[in-house]
Amino acid sequence: MEKSDRLLIVGGTGFIGRSVAIEAVNRRFDVSIISKNHCPKLKQVKGVEYIAVDIAKKKDLLIELKDRTFDYVINLGGYIDHCNYFDGGDKVFNVHFNGIVNLVNCIDKNNLKGFIQIGSSDEYGNNPAPQNEIQRELPISPYSFAKAASTHFLQMLFRTEKYPVVILRPFLVYGPEQGDNRFIPQIIKGCLDNQKFPTSKGEQLRDFCFIDDIVQAIFCALNGNIAYGEVINIASGKPVPIKKMIDLIVSVIGSGRPQFGQIPYRKGENMSLYADITKAKKLLNWSPAVGLEQGLEETIKWVKSNNG
Structure with a gap:
């Protein structure tokens, strides 16, 4: 061009x-x-x-x-x-x-x-x-x-x-710079603060x-x-259970206490979206080109440096 x-x-x-x-x-x-x-x-x-x-x-x-x-x-x-x-x-x-x-x-x-x-x-x-x-x-x-x-x-x-x-x-x-009202930044912040936070059962498959x-x-x-x-x-073309995503964030950060099953699924929610x-x-x-683990590490690093 x-x-x-x-x-x-x-x-x-x-x-x-x-x-x-x-x-x-x-x-x-x-x-x-x-x-x-x-x-x-x-x-x-x-x-x-x-x-x-x-x-x-x-x-x-x-x-x-x-x-x-x-x-x-x-x-x-x-x-x-x-x-x-x-x-x-x-x-x-x-x-x-x-x-x-x-x-x-x-x-x-x-x-x-x-x-x-x-x-x-x-x-x-x-x-x-x-x-x-x-x-x-x-x-x-x-x-x-x-x-x-x-x-x-x-x-x-x-x-x-x-x-x-x-x-x-x-x-x-x-990824980095996503608003903290979105799913992954919310989970990351909850884990960084070592909070209990409610989630669904996490059985949904997402991409x-x-x-x-x-x-x-x-x-x-x-x-x-x-x-x-x-x-x-x-x-990505790869289905990932929501629970697995949350558990992976908890594992990378080393803290966080998700309360699975505390939030009901949305009415009409598609349980398999990939x-x-x-x-x-x-x-x-x-x-x-960017795998899930690498992407999460970069995102967590950004949230850490911009958390408060």
Whole structure:
């Protein structure tokens, strides 16, 4: 890619987005970031333009993107929320689906070479494992429904107008700098403090993908048009019981007292959610490089150095 390629990262101040921005700067992209709120100076990536705008507000987005063109767009916008529809689901849908429609309408498509949409493994719902991309989505929340609707909207644009989109569907991403309200950072912090903390029985099988691996997958998706119009799982491809993950964190840290069985499973929760990553290997020439133990050690090290 040329040094002058202009890249817009929507949601670029979040956990994944910030890592993507750092990698993009290292690859000499001209990077702009959209986030709903102004990014504090201490968290800003050097050499990046920050645009504060809510993508759910089309008029504001049009004003901010007027006279701007981008070669590539990576959409990491929105937030994870497993609420039921009548508990705020309309807001979740507005951000995730209407937001993507607004982006498509406000971004100059004439210069666009590639649009990477970050979907979610939640789109699979209760499909049997290993989940693969030919399975019909079975959303079980407004969040997963909005993600699935976005997937079909973008694929429609590809089929009808050759819109240059790739939909990546990551499974559970973890790593340094992840917010402490997420599963793995919460467990690590509880263990570092040698606390008793409640968990489910931990029988669920999950697929954990280290942050560096998903960042590399995103840039692989930018490197050509062979994957345009496709949905591609990004994951380790290895099922790990939640209990095993917690026990491994306890073992590495040497402290922590998980109370298994104290938290009930979520209603409708898929007990086996792990990916078939054959398609990613074939179309993107991508495979995960960081094993679970290495990824956890790096994550624990970061949490230790930033704990309090």
